[in-house]
Amino acid sequence: MTKTSPYQRLKALLGRLRCRDDGVAAVEFAMTIPIYLGTIIMLIELSRIVYTQAVVLYAAEEATRYALVHYDATSNDVQAIAEANLLGLDPDNITAIIITSPVDPTDQTKLVTVEVQYQYLPILSLEAFLNLGDDAGLAITGESRGFLTEEIPY
Numbered sequence: 001m002t003k004t005s006p007y008q009r010l011k012a013l014l015g016r017l018r019c020r021d022d023g024v025a026a027v028e029f030a031m032t033i034p035i036y037l038g039t040i041i042m043l044i045e046l047s048r049i050v051y052t053q054a055v056v057l058y059a060a061e062e063a064t065r066y067a068l069v070h071y072d073a074t075s076n077d078v079q080a081i082a083e084a085n086l087l088g089l090d091p092d093n094i095t096a097i098i099i100t101s102p103v104d105p106t107d108q109t110k111l112v113t114v115e116v117q118y119q120y121l122p123i124l125s126l127e128a129f130l131n132l133g134d135d136a137g138l139a140i141t142g143e144s145r146g147f148l149t150e151e152i153p154y
Contacts, residue, residue: 045122049138052089056118057142059085063114064144067101071110071148075099082116093119095139115143 004012063082067073079097086094096117103110121137 041124045124048123049120049140052118052120053140053142055085055087055089056116056140057144058087059083060114060116060142060144063097063099063116064112064146067099067112067114068146068148075101078112078114082114086116086118089118090121093121093137095119110148111145112148113143113145115141117141 059082062085063078066081067078070077078099082097083091083094094116096115098115098117099113101110101112118140119137120140
């Protein structure tokens with residue numbers, strides 16, 4: 001029986017380990033799954049932000065259209081239309097609906113402006129990526145303007 005040196009035994013052990021690839025897929029999966037999951041979650045969050053911005057803008061536009069069609073509409077009427085058009089959003093997160101409609105006395109035209117402000121709350125905390133300050137979410141604003149003139153009876 002020949003004696004083998006510790007160096008030869010270590011070399012033989014490393015040679016056997018080098019040829020084995022059991023568990024390589026599991027290690028690669030464990031290393032890449034956080035990247036994939038993070039990407040999917042961020043895409044979902046970005047989609048929700050874009051949807052919220054679109055809905056807030058839509059609500060402001062619809063309220064402005066209502067005010068333009070109904071010349072004598074009150075601010076409460078226009079605000080109710082804006083709230084009704086915030087489809088799929090939490091009404092508790094509406095921070096403000098501002099309606100201004102100053103009348104120009106020289107030509108009796110009215111510029112109607114509707115601004116809808118909404119506090120977006122993310123599914124997961126975005127503090128690592130965005131500086132949101134003291135607020136718990138992201139402020140999203142939609143604004144729409146429209147000109148109208150007083151109806152002239154014929």
